[in-house]
Amino acid sequence: MKHSIQYYADLNMYQLAAEPYFLEWVRCPDDENREFWEAFLAAFPRKKEDVARAAAIAGSMYVKKDRPLPAQQTAMWDRIRAGIDADVVTAAPGGMLYFLRRYAWKAAAVLVLALVASWLVFRQDQRMVQVASAYGEVKQLILPDGTIVVLNGNTSIRYSKSWNAGKPREVWVDGEAFFKVKPLAVNGPQQRFEVHSNEVDVRVLGTSFNVRNRRGVTAVVLNTGKVMVAAADNRQMLLSKPGDMVRYKKGAGNLEKRSVPVKACLSWQQHKLQLDQTSVADLFAMLEDDWGYHIVLKDSSLLHKQISGELDMADKQILIEALAVTLDAKVTQQGTSTIIVMPN
Amino acid sequence: MRSEQFLWDAIRNSDVTGLEMLYKQYNEVLYSYGKRFTGDTHLVEDAVQETFISIWKYRHNLAAGSNPTYYLLRSFRNTLLQLLQTRSGTTYTEESLDFSFEVAFDSKLIAGEEAAILSRRVQQALAQLTGRQREIIYFRFFEGLSFEEIAGIMQMQVRATYKLSARALAALRGIMASGTGSLLLLVLIPHWA
Numbered sequence: 443m444k445h446s447i448q449y450y451a452d453l454n455m456y457q458l459a460a461e462p463y464f465l466e467w468v469r470c471p472d473d474e475n476r477e478f479w480e481a482f483l484a485a486f487p488r489k490k491e492d493v494a495r496a497a498a499i500a501g502s503m504y505v506k507k508d509r510p511l512p513a514q515q516t517a518m519w520d521r522i523r524a525g526i527d528a529d530v531v532t533a534a535p536g537g538m539l540y541f542l543r544r545y546a547w548k549a550a551a552v553l554v555l556a557l558v559a560s561w562l563v564f565r566q567d568q569r570m571v572q573v574a575s576a577y578g579e580v581k582q583l584i585l586p587d588g589t590i591v592v593l594n595g596n597t598s599i600r601y602s603k604s605w606n607a608g609k610p611r612e613v614w615v616d617g618e619a620f621f622k623v624k625p626l627a628v629n630g631p632q633q634r635f636e637v638h639s640n641e642v643d644v645r646v647l648g649t650s651f652n653v654r655n656r657r658g659v660t661a662v663v664l665n666t667g668k669v670m671v672a673a674a675d676n677r678q679m680l681l682s683k684p685g686d687m688v689r690y691k692k693g694a695g696n697l698e699k700r701s702v703p704v705k706a707c708l709s710w711q712q713h714k715l716q717l718d719q720t721s722v723a724d725l726f727a728m729l730e731d732d733w734g735y736h737i738v739l740k741d742s743s744l745l746h747k748q749i750s751g752e753l754d755m756a757d758k759q760i761l762i763e764a765l766a767v768t769l770d771a772k773v774t775q776q777g778t779s780t781i782i783v784m785p786n
Numbered sequence: 787m788r789s790e791q792f793l794w795d796a797i798r799n800s801d802v803t804g805l806e807m808l809y810k811q812y813n814e815v816l817y818s819y820g821k822r823f824t825g826d827t828h829l830v831e832d833a834v835q836e837t838f839i840s841i842w843k844y845r846h847n848l849a850a851g852s853n854p855t856y857y858l859l860r861s862f863r864n865t866l867l868q869l870l871q872t873r874s875g876t877t878y879t880e881e882s883l884d885f886s887f888e889v890a891f892d893s894k895l896i897a898g899e900e901a902a903i904l905s906r907r908v909q910q911a912l913a914q915l916t917g918r919q920r921e922i923i924y925f926r927f928f929e930g931l932s933f934e935e936i937a938g939i940m941q942m943q944v945r946a947t948y949k950l951s952a953r954a955l956a957a958l959r960g961i962m963a964s965g966t967g968s969l970l971l972l973v974l975i976p977h978w979a
Binding site: 462499514518 | 803804805806809813814817818820821831833834838841842843887888889890891892895896900903904907908911924926927928955958959962
């Protein structure tokens with residue numbers, strides 16, 4: 443069938459979105475259809491807006507999925523396991539962690555599932571939004587998809603102004619932030635949520651977790667759901683239980699996993715610091731990184747002392763008194779941000 | 787090379803955790819693809835199971851560099867069609883295969899009523915194609931597969947996939963063009979009301 447550009451001139455955006463040749467251009471662009479639609483736009487510049495909106499609609503078209511229920515998935519796997527039992531099954535010693543350690547390094551590239559072809563010309567506004575919090579400020583914001591983010595003090599976050607269907611929702615974090623990711627609609631388009639922090643990526647599909655990167659160390663703590671944490675060198679680790687934490691140190695090149703009390707890791711949102719065998723050195727680093735205090739310590743032997751308990755950060759005077767008691771030291775304030783600690 | 791490649795290597799080394807992870811990653815894709823051929827849930831479940839069991843059984847013959855998505859779809863499609871044939875007792879020809887799916891749009895971009903009209907329109911047009919034409923449209927438009935990959939999955943020559951795709955698209959265009967008048971009405975009504 444021969445197309446003429448005139449045929450499409452009087453269609454509105456909905457009609458355009460339903461035209462097979464228009465769909466072909468949006469979903470599977472090639473030289474021929476690109477040339478055709480560029481010629482169309484050159485001939486009918488007044489249609490530019492309609493074409494852009496029709497392209498967005500056509501690009502968002504997806505096939506409804508008939509997914510197996512979780513119970514079905516488990517039952518199928520059980521039957522597969524039963525079906526291969528006759529064979530010799532060698533499970534990896536040490537289970538999943540061993541497995542990941544043994545094979546994950548082989549993953550040469552990160553899986554990119556680009557289902558929607560690039561209709562680059564008509565992509566929506568790609569400008570980035572940057573939001574930052576001041577020292578000591580806990581700030582809540584809502585991302586374009588409804589995801590809730592809470593920023594700890596001295597933290598910045600960057601994301602694209604508009605998030606298009608079919609592309610991962612991406613966020614860059616410097617500092618510490620808690621994410622409550624908006625779950626996907628049951629039949630909605632797959633839209634992965636990704637947090638990039640330092641050299642670590644966190645990939646999720648609806649869950650809540652905490653990311654902290656300070657001084658070259660990134661720590662991800664899972665609150666609910668599941669996330670896959672991938673380091674810059676493509677090592678990956680699955681966090682599946684609340685309190686699972688993975689740490690990555692820039693340069694050291696390994697992902698360390700352990701279990702931590704979730705509540706303690708999230709207490710900053712209530713302006714509290716929960717310490718559990720935390721070294722004074724780590725505490726001071728937090729006071730400096732998150733709250734902007736400058737700590738002057740007169741005796742460095744104190745740095746290795748470990749302390750436990752809860753510090754209320756909302757009131758500076760209470761904090762100073764609590765530090766004095768916990769550290770058994772004279773704690774005084776100089777100016778607005780310097781704290782002097784002199785052991786008794 | 788994709789990151790699933792390491793699962794592949796694990797399976798080839800007889801590591802059952804690799805099979806489990808591959809299953810977790812792909813069972814939904816295969817299941818929902820299977821449901822497009824038939825409404826028989828048990829049959830689709832059986833085909834999913836057999837696909838993974840046979841991957842394990844023939845793990846030593848798996849090619850090192852092959853693309854898991856493509857391999858799984860191809861092997862699953864074969865298994866499913868064989869099951870369909872034995873269970874119905876008839877000989878299926880590729881031509882008589884059914885393949886159907888429903889489309890939807892991002893509700894943020896297009897309002898409920900207009901989305902419903904548009905989906906129905908696309909749906910009605912798709913309904914007039916053959917099963918194979920719908921399947922190739924599905925792979926091209928929604929899965930973004932190349933003709934080479936589609937040829938492998940649908941067991942045809944690459945050149946034949948070009949032809950099938952072109953015929954399907956030409957048919958769609960014809961169907962849509964003949965219905966443009968009524969579509970115009972349907973779309974305009976909400977604005978007049």
